[in-house]
C-alpha cells in the first residue's frame with residue numbers, strides 16, 4: 001500500500017488566519033514573511049498598502065495634511081498586493097511601488113494619510129477581501145489587524161521592543177548620514193508611533209486577546225520559532241472547534 005505524505009516544512013495549518021500587529025521596528029514584516037513561508041501561508045503587508053496610497057497622493061500633488069483632499073482621492077489609485085511571502089509585491093496603477101514606498105518622504109507622510117477614515121475604510125475592505133480569499137491561510141501584519149480588520153483571526157500576536165532596539169534595527173537598514181544618526185531615527189520612530197496610537201480611527205493597539213511578544217532581547221529566529229509554535233497551537237484549536 002502506498003501512503004502519500006505532505007512534505008511541507010512544518011505542519012501546514014488549513015486556512016489559518018494570523019494577525020500580527022505592533023509599532024515600527026518590532027519585527028512584524030520579517031517575522032510574518034518567515035512564518036508564512038515556513039507554514040505555506042500567504043502574507044499581506046498592510047503597511048505597504050498605506051505607504052502605496054501615500055506615495056500616490058504625493059505624486060498627484062495632494063497635500064497629505066489636508067484630510068478632505070486625501071479623503072476625496074482615497075478611492076482613486078488601484079493598489080494590488082502580491083501575497084507570496086518569498087516575493088511580496090505591490091503595484092499602484094500598474095507600476096511597481098516596492099522601492100518608492102520606502103523613501104523617507106513617504107515614511108514621514110504616511111501617518112497623516114493613514115489617519116483619514118476614508119483611506120482606512122477603503123484599505124480595510126481590500127485587506128478583508130484578500131484575507132477571505134487566501135485559500136491556504138494568511139499572515140496579515142499591520143497596526144489594527146487584530147482589533148479592526150480581522151477581529152476573528154485564529155491567532156493575534158502583538159510584537160513590542162524597546163525604542164532603543166527598534167531605532168538600532170531601523171538605522172541598520174539606512175545608509176549614509178541617516179544610518180549614523182541614531183537619535184534622529186529614534187525620535188522619528190517615537191513620533192510616528194504616537195501619531196499611529198493617538199489617531200481616532202482604528203489606532204495602533206493591542207487586541208485584548210492578543211499574545212504579546214517582547215522581541216527586544218530575542219533574535220529574529222527566536223521570534224519566528226515562537227510565532228510558528230503559537231500558529232500551530234491556534235490551528236489545532238481551530239481544528240477542534242470547526
Ligand SMILES: Nc1ncnc2c1ncn2[C@@H]1O[C@H](COP(=O)(O)OP(=O)(O)O)[C@@H](O)[C@H]1O
Pocket residue numbers: 022023024025026027028029030031169170172173215218219220221223
Ligand atoms: N528580533 C530581532 N533582532 C534583531 N533584528 C531584528 C529582529 N527582528 C527584526 N529585525 C530587523 O529589524 C529591522 C526591522 O524589522 P521589520 O521586520 O521591518 O519590523 P517592522 O515590520 O515591525 O517595522 C529589519 O532590518 C529586521 O531584519
Ligand SMILES: Nc1ccn([C@@H]2O[C@H](COP(=O)(O)OP(=O)(O)O)[C@@H](O)[C@H]2O)c(=O)n1
Pocket residue numbers: 023024025029046047048050051110111112114115141142143144145192196
Ligand atoms: N494596518 C496598518 C498598517 C500600517 N499603517 C500605517 O502605515 C505606516 C507604515 O507602516 P509600516 O508597517 O510600513 O511601517 P514600518 O513598521 O515598516 O516602519 C504606519 O506608521 C501607519 O501609519 C496603519 O495605519 N495601519
